[in-house]
Amino acid sequence: MRHAAKSASRFLRRFWRGLREWCGDAAYESYLRSKGRRSSSCRTLSPAEFYVEQLNRRYSKPNRCC
Amino acid sequence: MKRIFSIVGWILVAALGARALGSIALHRGEPLNATWFVVAAVCCYMVAYRLYSAFVAAKVLTLDDTRATPCERHDDGRDFVPTNKWVLFGHHFAAIAGPGPLVGPTLAAQFGYLPGTLWLIAGAAFAGCVQDFVILFCSIRRDGKSIGQMAREEVSERGGFIAQLAVLAIMTILLAVIGLVVVNALKSSPWATFTLAMTIPIALLLGLYLRFVRPGRVLEASVMGVALVLFVVVAGQWVADSPFWSRVFTLSGVALASAIIAYGFAASALPVWLLLAPRDYLSAFIKAGAIFSLAAGILFVRPQVLMPPLTRFIDGTGPVFAGKIFPFCFITIACGAISGFHSLISSGTTPKMILRESHARFIGYGAMLLESFVGVMAMVAACAMPPGVYFAINSPPSIVGGAGDAAAATISGWGYPLQAQTMTDLAHKVGEITLWNRAGGAPSLAVGMAQIFSNTIGGERLLSIWYHFAIMFEALFILTVLDAGTRVGRFMVQDLGARFWKPFGRTGWMPGVLLSSAIIVALWGYFLYQGVVDPLGGINSLWPLFGISNQLLAAVALVVATTILMKMGRLKWIWVTLLPMAWLVTITMTASYQKIFDANPRIGFLAYAKALAAQIAAGKIPTESLAETQRLIFNQRLDAGVTGVLAAMILVLIVEALVHWYAILSRRKESALHESPYIATCWAADYSGASHGDD
Numbered sequence: 001m002r003h004a005a006k007s008a009s010r011f012l013r014r015f016w017r018g019l020r021e022w023c024g025d026a027a028y029e030s031y032l033r034s035k036g037r038r039s040s041s042c043r044t045l046s047p048a049e050f051y052v053e054q055l056n057r058r059y060s061k062p063n064r065c066c
Numbered sequence: 067m068k069r070i071f072s073i074v075g076w077i078l079v080a081a082l083g084a085r086a087l088g089s090i091a092l093h094r095g096e097p098l099n100a101t102w103f104v105v106a107a108v109c110c111y112m113v114a115y116r117l118y119s120a121f122v123a124a125k126v127l128t129l130d131d132t133r134a135t136p137c138e139r140h141d142d143g144r145d146f147v148p149t150n151k152w153v154l155f156g157h158h159f160a161a162i163a164g165p166g167p168l169v170g171p172t173l174a175a176q177f178g179y180l181p182g183t184l185w186l187i188a189g190a191a192f193a194g195c196v197q198d199f200v201i202l203f204c205s206i207r208r209d210g211k212s213i214g215q216m217a218r219e220e221v222s223e224r225g226g227f228i229a230q231l232a233v234l235a236i237m238t239i240l241l242a243v244i245g246l247v248v249v250n251a252l253k254s255s256p257w258a259t260f261t262l263a264m265t266i267p268i269a270l271l272l273g274l275y276l277r278f279v280r281p282g283r284v285l286e287a288s289v290m291g292v293a294l295v296l297f298v299v300v301a302g303q304w305v306a307d308s309p310f311w312s313r314v315f316t317l318s319g320v321a322l323a324s325a326i327i328a329y330g331f332a333a334s335a336l337p338v339w340l341l342l343a344p345r346d347y348l349s350a351f352i353k354a355g356a357i358f359s360l361a362a363g364i365l366f367v368r369p370q371v372l373m374p375p376l377t378r379f380i381d382g383t384g385p386v387f388a389g390k391i392f393p394f395c396f397i398t399i400a401c402g403a404i405s406g407f408h409s410l411i412s413s414g415t416t417p418k419m420i421l422r423e424s425h426a427r428f429i430g431y432g433a434m435l436l437e438s439f440v441g442v443m444a445m446v447a448a449c450a451m452p453p454g455v456y457f458a459i460n461s462p463p464s465i466v467g468g469a470g471d472a473a474a475a476t477i478s479g480w481g482y483p484l485q486a487q488t489m490t491d492l493a494h495k496v497g498e499i500t501l502w503n504r505a506g507g508a509p510s511l512a513v514g515m516a517q518i519f520s521n522t523i524g525g526e527r528l529l530s531i532w533y534h535f536a537i538m539f540e541a542l543f544i545l546t547v548l549d550a551g552t553r554v555g556r557f558m559v560q561d562l563g564a565r566f567w568k569p570f571g572r573t574g575w576m577p578g579v580l581l582s583s584a585i586i587v588a589l590w591g592y593f594l595y596q597g598v599v600d601p602l603g604g605i606n607s608l609w610p611l612f613g614i615s616n617q618l619l620a621a622v623a624l625v626v627a628t629t630i631l632m633k634m635g636r637l638k639w640i641w642v643t644l645l646p647m648a649w650l651v652t653i654t655m656t657a658s659y660q661k662i663f664d665a666n667p668r669i670g671f672l673a674y675a676k677a678l679a680a681q682i683a684a685g686k687i688p689t690e691s692l693a694e695t696q697r698l699i700f701n702q703r704l705d706a707g708v709t710g711v712l713a714a715m716i717l718v719l720i721v722e723a724l725v726h727w728y729a730i731l732s733r734r735k736e737s738a739l740h741e742s743p744y745i746a747t748c749w750a751a752d753y754s755g756a757s758h759g760d761d
Contacts, residue, residue, distance in 0.1 A: 021149065021755075022156040023347065025285040034143025048281035052339055054144065059338045060557050060573070061212075062233070062410040064346070064550040066166040066240050066401050066616065 027054055076116060083109025087187075090375070091180060097370035100446045103179075104364060107187055107442045111435045114191035119431040122196060126631065126639040127203050129423040134747040136210045136418050146210070149419040150755030151428055157419070159433040160350050161411045162198070163357070165244055165544045166401025166616075167441035169507035172514075173609060174398040175448040175456065176386040180375035181395045182445050189396070189403025190438030193646035197620060199430035200627040200643060201409045205417035206426060207741045213413045217626050219740040220633065221726055228719050229622045230558075235712060236407060236615040237555045238586075241330070242593030243608040244544045249322045249598055250506030250605075251537050254499050256315035257302035257530075258537045259322070263315070264298040265348065265542055266329070272344035284347055291348045292355075295542070299535050306497055316499075319598040326548070327591040333549030334556045334583040342549050349546040356515075356539040360443050363518040373449035373456065378481065385461035386505065387606045388668035389660065393653040397613035402441025404646065406619025408434065421755060422747075447514030448507075454484030455492065459501050459510040464601045469502035497530030505605050508544075512536035555586035596701045599694070602668065607705055610661055611712075617654045618712050621647055625723045632730055633737040651716060658713035662706045671706035675699045 020026040028047050031054075035044055045053065086106035090098065123129050140146040149157070174182040205211055211219075214233065218226025252259045272291045276282065305311045317325070333342050382390035387398065401407070412430060420426060448456060457477050458466070466473040474486040493501045496516060501509060516532035524532070557573065559582040564571025570578045597604025624647035631640045664670035667677040678699045681687050687695050729735035 018150060018153050018156075020285060021153045022160075023284045023288060023350065025283060028282050030147055031143035034141055034147065037141065046281075048277065051276065051282040052337075055338045055343045057144065058415075059342060059550060059553050061414055062237075062407070062551075062554050063161055063415060064164060064547045065162045065407045065411055066164045066236075066244070066405060066547065066612075 024054075027051075076113070079109050080113050083113060090183060093375065097372050100364055100369045100371055100450060103183060103371070103442055103446050104361075106183075107439055110187050110191065111439065114195070115431060115435060118191060119195065119199065119427050122199060122431075122642060123424070123427045126636055126642050127200065127426075129203070129426065131422045131424050131751075132746055133423060134745040134749075135206055135420050135422060136742075137420065138747060138749060139742075139745060140209070140418075145415075146418045148421050148749075148753075148755055151421060151425040153755065154416065154419050154421075154425070155429050155433055158411065158416045158429050159436055160353070161415070162401075162405070162408050162433060163353065163437050163440060164401065164407075164547050165247065165508075165540065166405060166407075167437050168444045168511055168540065169244075169247055169609075170399040170402055170613075171441045171445040172448040172507035172511045173386055173460070173605070174395050175373055175445060176377060176379050176384040176460070177391050177395055178376040178380070179371055179373050179445060179449045181380070181391055182399055183442060185396060185399055186402050186438050186441045186445065189399070190434055190441075193620075193649065194402075194404035194408070194438065195431040195434040196642060196646060197404060197406075197623050197627065198408045198412045198434045199426060200631075201623050202412040202417055202420075202426045202430035203423065204627060204630050205413035206420055206423060209742050210418040211413065213409045213623055213626060216413065216630075216740075217622060220626055220629050222722055224722050225622070225625065225719060228715050228722075229619070229626075231715060232406070232615065232619045232622055232712075233410065234555070234558055235708075236612070236619050237551055237558070238589045239593060239608065239612045239615050239708075240407070241548055241551050241555070241590035242597060243605075243612045244548055245323065245326050245330075245590065245594040246597040246604050246608060247506040247508050248326060248541050248544050248548075249319050249594070250504055251508035251512070251541055252317070252322050253319050253504070254316055255537070256312045257306040257497055257534050258541070259315040259317055260305040260311070261295075261298050261302040261534055261538045262541045262545070264301075265295060265345065265538075265545075266341070268294045268298070269341055269345040269348060272347065273340040276344060277339050287344070288347045288351050291344065292351050295348060295352065295538065296535075299538050300531060302534055303497060303530065320595070323591075323594050323598045326545075327587055327594065329545070330548055330552040330591070331583050331587045334552040334587065335579055338553070342553060345542070346546050346550065349543040352539050353543045356536070357440055357443075360447065360515055360518065361439075363515075363522045364443055364446055367518050367521040369446070369450040369518060369521070371446065371449045372451065373453050377453070382666075382669070385457055385465040387609060388666065389610070389657075393656040393660075394610065396653045397610050397617065397657045399441065400613045400616040400620075402438055402444075404617070404620050404650070406616050406621070406623055409619065409623035421749070421753070444511060447511055447518060449514075451510070451514050451517065452482070452484070452488075454478065454482040455488065455501075455513070456510055457482055458484055458489050459504050459513065460507070461503065462505050462602055462606070463503045466503070469500060473502060495526060495529045496533035498533070507605070508537065508540045512540065552583070552586055552590070555589075556582045559585050596704075600698070600701070606668065607661075607671065607702075610657060611705060611709060614654055614657055614661070614709060614712050617650050618716055621650045621654065621716055622719060624650065625719060629723065629726065629730075630739070632727060633739045637731075651720060654716055655713060658709050658716075661709050662713075671702040671709065675702035675706070678702070 028050050086102045089102045137146045137148045171182050214226050214229040217229040272287045276287050380391040454477050466476045471486045474484045477484045512533050515536040516529055519532040520529045560571050597608045624643045627643040628640050665673050667674040730737045
């Protein structure tokens with residue numbers, strides 16, 4: 001029983017994380033993690049700056065199909 | 067032992083699929099249960115995925131998981147982001163699934179359920195999925211390069227130029243035709259018009275919230291937005307019941323087309339965070355919810371399919387659009403079976419986020435199978451209503467003789483019994499003024515969906531709410547494609563203009579932004595207007611044009627794929643892409659020829675122009691309609707010209723490819739691949755993405 005509850009909770013956690021990644025909610029966290037991995041000298045963008053910059057890039061090429 | 071169980075299991079799946087397909091193909095007389103469609107499609111997809119995609123992955127492409135993918139080599143947290151394969155599957159599917167797989171099968175249902183269903187399943191398994199998978203693989207091996215760049219590098223400069231032109235052509239025609247679908251869905255419907263209009267202030271509200279209040283918190287904003295959208299669907303009923311507001315939101319086709327054109331311009335010129343992106347978030351959630359609910363509803367209700375397997379209209383005299391089953395069934399159903407537009411997504415964002423080469427099979431091949439399933443569900447929804455009702459909704463007045471008893475008699479005369487009162491009652495039940503002559507596919511699909519939903523929850527009492535929910539769902543994500551497409555088109559125009567005048571290419575320079583937005587909107591807006599005023603309903607001429615341009619792009623993608631396979635030394639496997647390419651070229655060229663030169667004015671653009679000119683010469687056109695008729699003649703000639711250019715582009719591309727292939731095979735030209743150099747991956751075998759790998 002406890003094992004099943006643990007599995008269900010793990011599944012729900014993963015599902016929640018997947019949903020956040022899918023809809024773009026976790027994009028800024030991904031960016032910060034990536035920035036941490038690369039020791040880049042570029043300034044870290046604020047959440048608002050990153051949000052606008054990311055949208056401008058995404059909607060400048062075909063991203064929705066017929 | 068495990069292997070034996072597996073083999074027996076797959077034999078059972080294949081046998082069940084064959085049995086279901088047999089039932090669909092050979093069933094005559096009594097209505098057929100829709101469960102057979104679901105079983106046939108799912109079993110065929112499972113077998114195709116297990117066997118054919120595995121063969122393509124192992125033998126043709128030889129996927130290599132030891133090789134670092136672009137997101138590992140260039141990880142920047144922006145474009146190149148290592149992404150879990152399930153999440154990326156969701157991203158890719160949300161990007162490729164547009165209105166095409168819903169509208170195309172609904173229109174093609176005029177031939178009966180059989181041709182469209184078979185093409186959806188077989189076309190996806192052997193052509194569409196292969197195209198998406200192979201192009202995704204090719205782009206992964208080239209750091210996420212686009213189809214245009216790959217065509218230029220691997221085929222020729224001219225091939226790349228044709229790919230770019232094809233993208234612009236498909237974009238223009240696509241935006242016009244989907245705009246027309248929305249116009250026909252909202253025409254004379256205050257409830258639907260109000261609901262869709264209200265999604266604009268809701269999106270603006272979300273845009274401001276996401277920009278200034280909680281930057282980037284997409285999930286919570288989307289939940290609020292979806293709740294508001296569902297509220298306005300219900301509130302639309304009060305608007306429809308109010309004499310004043312009902313009048314305000316009852317718009318003609320031309321007024322709606324003008325509103326959509328103005329909206330496209332605004333969405334393209336305004337900052338992307340304000341209107342376009344928040345609408346996209348709303349649309350993504352509602353699209354996912356509606357598609358999932360439709361699948362669940364079909365399984366729960368198990369409706370009877372009332373449309374016969376083949377109708378009399380396979381002879382080309384169909385009221386929805388004219389033309390024989392070959393080639394027009396394969397042109398009408400483009401997305402859902404094979405769509406060239408997908409190659410832009412497969413060589414766009416997805417290859418930059420994929421973790422391993424082996425994921426390309428699941429994402430490229432698998433997501434297209436799911437899109438094909440959406441097409442099969444749309445076919446079921448359209449065919450589950452009485453055929454008479456289907457033809458009454460989808461036929462233009464010039465074919466059925468308007469509405470009411472005369473039109474019902476025409477449709478009954480075709481062998482599909484219908485009483486005018488049935489249409490009046492149905493319109494009343496779904497909360498519409500009329501359902502006659504609502505061509506475009508969206509209203510009939512909404513009726514089919516609403517009947518399935520209301521049989522699941524709420525019964526007839528909720529039919530009107532479900533109908534307007536379905537219309538809102540279709541229109542919302544059609545407009546999302548329209549505004550995103552207009553913006554991308556604007557960038558293409560700016561890019562092109564910059565060759566002649568540098569400042570025009572600056573994306574932040576307001577005069578350039580406004581002018582390029584106006585140019586792209588004028589391009590598709592003209593075709594949209596032309597479709598709205600066309601007495602044959604517009605869909606008759608615009609949808610085949612869209613199908614031809616979409617399949618042209620698919621042919622470009624398959625030429626690139628075949629060339630790359632040839633250069634990789636996989637000569638004995640090139641039939642995997644060569645056969646779908648040959649099929650596409652055949653149907654596209656046949657359809658183009660017939661659309662230009664056929665003697666039937668309902669099929670041939672030139673014949674229609676000639677017939678109209680003859681009517682003017684014979685004095686049969688009243689003076690007040692003279693200018694409009696002359697404009698119609700011009701439009702038909704223009705459509706013929708556009709079709710001719712598209713066909714010429716295919717021919718040039720094929721000749722170009724043949725010359726190139728001959729040079730490679732006869733070793734007159736070095737067959738240099740333009741792949742990125744091999745770099746071994748540093749990721750552990752069980753690494754599953756940035757955040758997923760953290761646990």
